[in-house]
Amino acid sequence: MKPENKQVPNEWFRWTEKDVKAAEVVSRPSLSYWSDAWYRLIKNKLAMLGMFFLVIVVFLAIFGPIISPYEVTKMDQPNQFHPPSKDHWFGTDQHGRDVFTRTWYGARVSLFVGLMAALIDFCIGIIYGGIAGYKGGRVDNIMMRIVEVLYGIPYLLVVILLLVIMEPSLTTIIIALTVTGWVGMARIVRGQVLQIKNYEFVLASKSFGTNTSRIIRRNLIPNTMGPIIVQLTLTVPSAIFAEAFLSFLGLGIQSPYASWGTMASDSLGAILSGHWWTLFFPAFFISFTMFAFNVLGDGLQDALDPKLRK
Amino acid sequence: MLRYILKRFLTMIVTIWIIVTITFVLMISIPGSPLNEERGTSESVQRNLESYYNLDQPYHIQYILYLKSIVTLDFGPSIKQPNQTVNDLLGQGFPISFELGMVTILVALLSGVTLGIIAALKHNGFIDYMAMSVAVLGISIPNFVLSTLLIQQLAVNLNLLPPATWASPLHMVLPVAALATGPMAIIARLTRSTMLEVLTQDYIKMARAKGLSPWKIVIKHALKNALMPVITIIGTLLAGILTGTFVIEKIFAIPGMGRYFVESINQRDYPVIMGTTVFYSVFLVVMLFLVDIIYGLLDPRIKLHKKEGE
Amino acid sequence: MEKILEVKDLHVHFSTYGGIVQAVRGVSFHLYKGETLAIVGESGCGKSVTSNAIMKLIPSPPGRLVRGKIQFHDKQLTELSEKEMRSIRGVDISMIFQDPMTALNPTLTIGTQLMEGLKQHKKISSLEAREKALEMLELVGIPNPDERLKQYPHQFSGGMRQRIVIAIALICEPELLIADEPTTALDVTIQAQILELFEKIQRETGVSIILITHDLGVVAKVADRVAVMYAGKLIEEGDKREIFYHPQHPYTKGLLKSVPRLDATEAELTPIDGTPPDLFSPPKGCPFAPRCPMAMEVCLRKYPKTKSLTTTHKVDCWLQDKRAKKLLASSSRK
Ligand SMILES: Nc1ncnc2c1ncn2[C@@H]1O[C@H](COP(=O)(O)OP(=O)(O)OP(=O)(O)O)[C@@H](O)[C@H]1O
Ligand code: SF4
Ligand SMILES: [Mg+2]
Numbered sequence: 001m002k003p004e005n006k007q008v009p010n011e012w013f014r015w016t017e018k019d020v021k022a023a024e025v026v027s028r029p030s031l032s033y034w035s036d037a038w039y040r041l042i043k044n045k046l047a048m049l050g051m052f053f054l055v056i057v058v059f060l061a062i063f064g065p066i067i068s069p070y071e072v073t074k075m076d077q078p079n080q081f082h083p084p085s086k087d088h089w090f091g092t093d094q095h096g097r098d099v100f101t102r103t104w105y106g107a108r109v110s111l112f113v114g115l116m117a118a119l120i121d122f123c124i125g126i127i128y129g130g131i132a133g134y135k136g137g138r139v140d141n142i143m144m145r146i147v148e149v150l151y152g153i154p155y156l157l158v159v160i161l162l163l164v165i166m167e168p169s170l171t172t173i174i175i176a177l178t179v180t181g182w183v184g185m186a187r188i189v190r191g192q193v194l195q196i197k198n199y200e201f202v203l204a205s206k207s208f209g210t211n212t213s214r215i216i217r218r219n220l221i222p223n224t225m226g227p228i229i230v231q232l233t234l235t236v237p238s239a240i241f242a243e244a245f246l247s248f249l250g251l252g253i254q255s256p257y258a259s260w261g262t263m264a265s266d267s268l269g270a271i272l273s274g275h276w277w278t279l280f281f282p283a284f285f286i287s288f289t290m291f292a293f294n295v296l297g298d299g300l301q302d303a304l305d306p307k308l309r310k
Numbered sequence: 311m312l313r314y315i316l317k318r319f320l321t322m323i324v325t326i327w328i329i330v331t332i333t334f335v336l337m338i339s340i341p342g343s344p345l346n347e348e349r350g351t352s353e354s355v356q357r358n359l360e361s362y363y364n365l366d367q368p369y370h371i372q373y374i375l376y377l378k379s380i381v382t383l384d385f386g387p388s389i390k391q392p393n394q395t396v397n398d399l400l401g402q403g404f405p406i407s408f409e410l411g412m413v414t415i416l417v418a419l420l421s422g423v424t425l426g427i428i429a430a431l432k433h434n435g436f437i438d439y440m441a442m443s444v445a446v447l448g449i450s451i452p453n454f455v456l457s458t459l460l461i462q463q464l465a466v467n468l469n470l471l472p473p474a475t476w477a478s479p480l481h482m483v484l485p486v487a488a489l490a491t492g493p494m495a496i497i498a499r500l501t502r503s504t505m506l507e508v509l510t511q512d513y514i515k516m517a518r519a520k521g522l523s524p525w526k527i528v529i530k531h532a533l534k535n536a537l538m539p540v541i542t543i544i545g546t547l548l549a550g551i552l553t554g555t556f557v558i559e560k561i562f563a564i565p566g567m568g569r570y571f572v573e574s575i576n577q578r579d580y581p582v583i584m585g586t587t588v589f590y591s592v593f594l595v596v597m598l599f600l601v602d603i604i605y606g607l608l609d610p611r612i613k614l615h616k617k618e619g620e
Numbered sequence: 621m622e623k624i625l626e627v628k629d630l631h632v633h634f635s636t637y638g639g640i641v642q643a644v645r646g647v648s649f650h651l652y653k654g655e656t657l658a659i660v661g662e663s664g665c666g667k668s669v670t671s672n673a674i675m676k677l678i679p680s681p682p683g684r685l686v687r688g689k690i691q692f693h694d695k696q697l698t699e700l701s702e703k704e705m706r707s708i709r710g711v712d713i714s715m716i717f718q719d720p721m722t723a724l725n726p727t728l729t730i731g732t733q734l735m736e737g738l739k740q741h742k743k744i745s746s747l748e749a750r751e752k753a754l755e756m757l758e759l760v761g762i763p764n765p766d767e768r769l770k771q772y773p774h775q776f777s778g779g780m781r782q783r784i785v786i787a788i789a790l791i792c793e794p795e796l797l798i799a800d801e802p803t804t805a806l807d808v809t810i811q812a813q814i815l816e817l818f819e820k821i822q823r824e825t826g827v828s829i830i831l832i833t834h835d836l837g838v839v840a841k842v843a844d845r846v847a848v849m850y851a852g853k854l855i856e857e858g859d860k861r862e863i864f865y866h867p868q869h870p871y872t873k874g875l876l877k878s879v880p881r882l883d884a885t886e887a888e889l890t891p892i893d894g895t896p897p898d899l900f901s902p903p904k905g906c907p908f909a910p911r912c913p914m915a916m917e918v919c920l921r922k923y924p925k926t927k928s929l930t931t932t933h934k935v936d937c938w939l940q941d942k943r944a945k946k947l948l949a950s951s952s953r954k
Contacts, residue, residue: 012918013943152325283455290450512722520737521709610772
C-alpha cells in the first residue's frame with residue numbers, strides 16, 4: 001500500500017447514504033431574522049444595560065408607590081426638606097411630601113406620556129404613511145406635500161400654543177405632543193412601504209442562488225421594520241423630554257400631581273439652598289431613562305440594520 | 311435648481327400660512343377669550359386689542375386683516391404690559407436671543423463635528439467610546455437641569471464664572487455651554503455615524519484603490535459627504551435651540567425674547583404668546599428654507615436627494 | 621510566458637459577532653502577462669475577498685490576512701508596508717468595482733476623480749493630467765470629454781459611469797486590472813459594450829485582467845483561463861476550453877449544466893440545489909459534499925489533494941482518485 005493510501009483507507013471509497021449526508025451538513029442553524037437581531041442585540045452590552053435599566057424603572061414605577069406608606073399628594077409641612085433617611089428614602093420636598101413616592105408616581109406619568117405619544121404617533125404614522133406609500137402616484141404626492149408643510153411647523157411651539165389654550169392635563173399634553181409628532185413616523189413608514197412595493201424588483205435582481213422566501217425574510221422584513229422600530233424607541237424619550245420642558249414652562253402636569261419634569265423644575269431653586277435630593281432623584285431618573293432608551297435605540301438600529309448583518 | 315428653490319419657497323409660504331391660521335383660530339377660540347372678556351385689563355389695552363384684532367368685524371374680515379398685519383410684521387399688543395406691543399418686546403429681546411442662538415449653534419457645530427469625526431476615525435477605540443458616552447449623556451440631561459448644575463458648581467461653588475445675565479463674553483460661557491450640549495451631542499453622533507457609513511462606501515474603497523493616503527481620503531472624499539446630512543438637521547437643531555433659549559434665558563436671567571415669552575405664558579398674555587409664536591415660527595421656517603437652499607447649492611445631486619431618502 | 625502575479629495558499633479570516641468567518645481558505649493561482657483570468661463561483665464564496673487581498677484592501681478589523689503569499693513580479697505584497705502598498709495601488713494594480721453607481725464620489729467632478737490618482741503618483745502638471753484624462757475618456761468611449769470632465773457622476777448613465785470607472789482604473793497604465801463583477805449591475809446591451817471595451821483595452825495596452833463574475837456568458841466571451849471557487853477554496857482551474865468542455869469537478873459541472881457550450885453568450889449560472897456551507901465552521905472534508913451527487917465517504921472526511929490533469933488544468937476532487945474511478949466503474953450512481 002502506498003503511504004497515501006494508508007491515510008485514506010480504501011473502505012472510504014463508497015457512496016454515502018443520502019440521510020448520512022444530510023446529517024453531515026455542517027451548517028450553523030440558519031437563524032431567522034428576528035432571532036439573529038435579538039442575538040446581536042444581547043451581545044451589545046450598552047443596549048442590554050439600557051434594557052435592564054428600563055425594566056427596573058418600569059418595575060419601580062408599578063410597585064414603588066404601592067410599597068411606599070406615603071401618599072403622593074399628602075403634604076406634611078413640618079416635615080419639609082428632610083434629607084434621605086430610613087423613613088424617607090429619597091427625602092421630602094418643600095411641602096414635606098415623600099420624594100420616593102413622588103418619583104415613582106412621576107415615573108408612571110412620564111412613562112405613560114412617552115409610551116402613549118409613541119403609540120399614537122405609530123398608529124397615525126402607519127395609517128397615513130401606509131396609505132401614501134401604498135396608493136402612490138397623485139395621492140402620495142399630495143399627502144407628502146402636506147407632510148412636508150407640517151414638518152416645517154416648529155413642533156414645540158405648536159405644543160406650547162395648544163397647551164396655553166387647552167388646560168394642561170395628561171390627556172391634553174399627549175394630544176399636543178402627537179398633533180404634529182406623527183409626521184416623522186409617517187415619512188418613515190411611507191418610505192418603507194415604497195420599499196416593499198419595490199420588492200418585485202428585488203426578486204428580479206440577479207443574485208443567483210437566493211430564493212424568494214429568503215429574500216423576504218432576509219431583506220424585506222429587516223429593511224422595512226427596522227427603521228420603524230427604532231423610530232418608536234426614540235419617540236418615547238423625546239416625548240418624556242418634551243413633557244419635562246413643558247413642565248419647566250408651567251405647562252406640564254399640574255400640581256399636586258407630579259411627573260419627573262414637574263418635580264425637577266419645581267426643585268431647581270432647592271438645589272441652591274442645599275436640598276439637592278429634591279432635584280437629584282427626578283433629574284437622575286429622567287436622564288437615565290433617556291440614556292437607556294437612546295442606547296437601546298442605537299442597539300436596535302445596529303441589530304436590525306440589514307447592512308450590518310452576516 | 312431654480313425649480314427646487316421655487317418649490318421650497320412655496321412650501322414655506324404654505325407652512326407660514328398654516329401657522330398663522332392656526333394661531334388665529336386658537337385666538338378666537340380661547341375659552342373666556344381675553345379679547346372679549348376682561349380680567350382686569352385696562353381701558354387702553356382693551357382699545358389696542360380691539361383695534362389690532364378688529365373685534366367689531368365679522369370673523370372672516372378679522373382673519374384677512376390679521377393676515378395683513380402679519381404680512382406687515384405687526385404682531386399686536388400685549389395685555390399685561392400696557393403700552394408695549396409684541397414688536398417692542400421683540401425689538402428689545404430678540405437681538406439678544408438671536409446672539410445666544412447663533413453663538414450656540416456655532417459652538418455646537420464646531421465641537422460636534424470635530425468630536426464626531428475623531429470618534430469615527432478612531433472607531434471602537436477609547437476616544438470613540440469616551441466621545442459617544444459624553445454625547446449620549448449630553449442628550450439625556452434636560453437643559454434646565456444642566457444649567458442649574460452648571461450654575462451651582464461653576465458659578466456658586468467654585469466661583470469661576472458669572473452665574474447670570476448677558477453682560478460680557480464671560481457671561482456667555484455658562485448659558486452657551488448649557489444650551490449647546492444637546493445639539494452638540496446630536497451633531498457628534500450624526501457626524502460619527504454618517505462618517506462611518508461614508509467610509510464603507512465604494513467610492514472610498516475606490517479612492518484607496520487609487521493609492522491615495524488615508525488623510526487625503528478623509529479630507530477630500532469622506533468629509534463633505536459625511537457633513538451633508540449634518541447640514542440638513544441644522545434647521546431642526548435651530549428649532550430646538552430656540553425653544554431652549556426660553557429655558558436658558560429664564561434660568562440665567564438673560565433679558566432676551568425667551569424670557570418675555572416664558573413670562574407671558576405664566577401670565578397667560580395671549581397676544582404676546584401668539585405674536586411671539588408666529589414670529590418665531592416664521593423665523594424658523596425661513597431658516598429651514600435657507601438651510602435647504604444651502605444644501606441644494608452644496609450637493610450636486612440635488613434633484614436626487616429627495617428620492618434617495620438615505 | 622511571464623508570470624506577473626502568483627498567489628499562494630491565501631487565507632483570509634473575518635472576526636464577526638458570530639465568530640470567525642474563514643472567507644478564503646488556501647487559494648493559490650497565478651496570472652500571466654496580458655491574459656484574462658476569470659474567477660467564478662456562487663455568491664459569498666470569497667471572490668471579492670481574494671481580489672481585495674491582492675490589493676491589501678481587506679478592511680481590518682474585522683478582516684485579517686492569516687496566511688499566504690502574494691507575489692507581484694518580484695515583490696512580496698504581503699510583506700510591504702501600507703505606504704509601499706500605496707505606491708502600487710492604482711499604479712501597478714488597479715481595481716474596478718461592481719456597482720458604478722456607488723463607485724464614484726457623488727460630490728466630486730469626474731475630472732477630479734480621474735486626475736487625482738495621476739497627480740498622486742506621477743510628477744505631472746495639471747495641464748498634462750488633463751490631457752491624459754481626456755485621452756482616457758476618449759479611449760473608453762465617452763463623447764465630448766472636454767465638457768464631461770466638469771460634470772458630476774449623477775449626470776452619467778450607469779454604463780457611462782462604468783466606463784469612467786474603467787478610465788480611472790487605467791489612467792496610470794497599470795499592469796494588472798482586477799475587475800470585480802464589472803458588468804453585473806448593468807443591463808445586457810451595456811454589458812456587451814463594456815466587455816468589448818475590455819477586449820479593446822487589453823489589445824491596446826496589454827494589461828492583465830482578473831475578472832470576477834457570476835456570468836458564464838461573460839467568461840465565455842473574454843476569459844483565457846477560468847478559476848472556479850467554492851466556499852473559500854479554489855476547486856478547479858483550467859483554460860477556458862478545458863473548463864467548458866471537460867469540467868472535472870461536480871460543482872463546475874453543475875454550474876455548466878445550463879450553459880453547455882462555449883458559444884452561449886448570456887447565461888446565468890443556474891442554482892444548484894442546497895446552499896454552500898457555513899464559513900464559520902467549514903467542514904473538514906470537501907465543502908461541496910452535502911450537495912454533491914457523487915459524494916463518497918471519503919469526501920466527508922478529508923479534503924482532496926489538488927490533482928493536475930494537464931499543465932493548465934487542476935482540480936480538487938476525490939473522483940480523481942483511482943479508487944473512485946473503480947467505484948464509478950463498478951456501480952452507477954442513481
Ligand atoms: N467585512 C466583512 N466582515 C465579515 N465577513 C465578511 C466581510 N467581507 C466578506 N466577508 C465574508 O466573506 C465571505 C466571502 O465574501 P465575498 O465578498 O468574497 O464573496 P463573493 O464571492 O465576492 O460574493 P458575491 O458574488 O456576492 O460578491 C462571505 O461569506 C462574507 O460573509
Ligand atoms: S470531493 Fe467528493 S464531494 Fe467533493 S466534489 Fe469531489 S466527489 Fe463531490
Ligand atoms: Mg463580491
